[in-house]
Amino acid sequence: MEETLGKRISTLRKQKDLRQDDIAQLLDVSPQAVSKWENDQTCPDIGLLPKLAKILGVTTDELLSGKQELQEVKLVPPEERKDIQNMLLRIMVDSADGDKVRVNLPMALVQVAMDMGMEMPQLSGKETLKNIDLNQILELVRQGAVGNLVEVESSDGDIVRIFVE
């Protein structure tokens, strides 16, 4: 499915729970302009892109290309940490056959799943991750670690990554 710049802006805006009016106000443009961007009728001015990307919580490259850069593991100071209930655990599987699977799970749901005794292969569907301890991942996140926390390459050539944001 082709994802255009307009669709990306729209999706990211909704994820941030912002209205078109909010974006318009922050960028000092009209709400109609934002609507036109999202409907791919026009494109944002190049000078607005860095600020728009910052508002949407991505880099300018990510906004334009749609490819999310996997940031390295980062330790976020306590005052800048997001509430764990609003964080996402992204499981990315790139199989050797060329299949790509992306699962985005809220951390709160992962916590509940863990309390139920679920293990990583049941969440991700990949046996490659059977030795990954979810408790340890949660503990890392509680201590402020975000980014690409796990990367595993199986003998079959499958690559599985666990990313927290």
Added chain:
Amino acid sequence: MKILVKENGGPTIRLIFPSGLVLNFVSASFLPKCLEEQGIHITREQARVFIKELNRFRKRHKDWKLVEVRDAKGDYVEIRL
């Protein structure tokens, strides 16, 4: 809930229906039995918490993409809540 199925070179199927139809306490009561077949044992109360948490996140993060699968042949499936 939006389910998009795109077959490479074929038709695109879009299914849109209220998430509440799937994520409710009635479906939560079926969840323990379904998970039992996968070797996961949960109680009804845990299933209720699970569904409640899914709904809470869905309401806070609109258009949340739960799963995205693209196979080597170019077929694509996406589920948004």
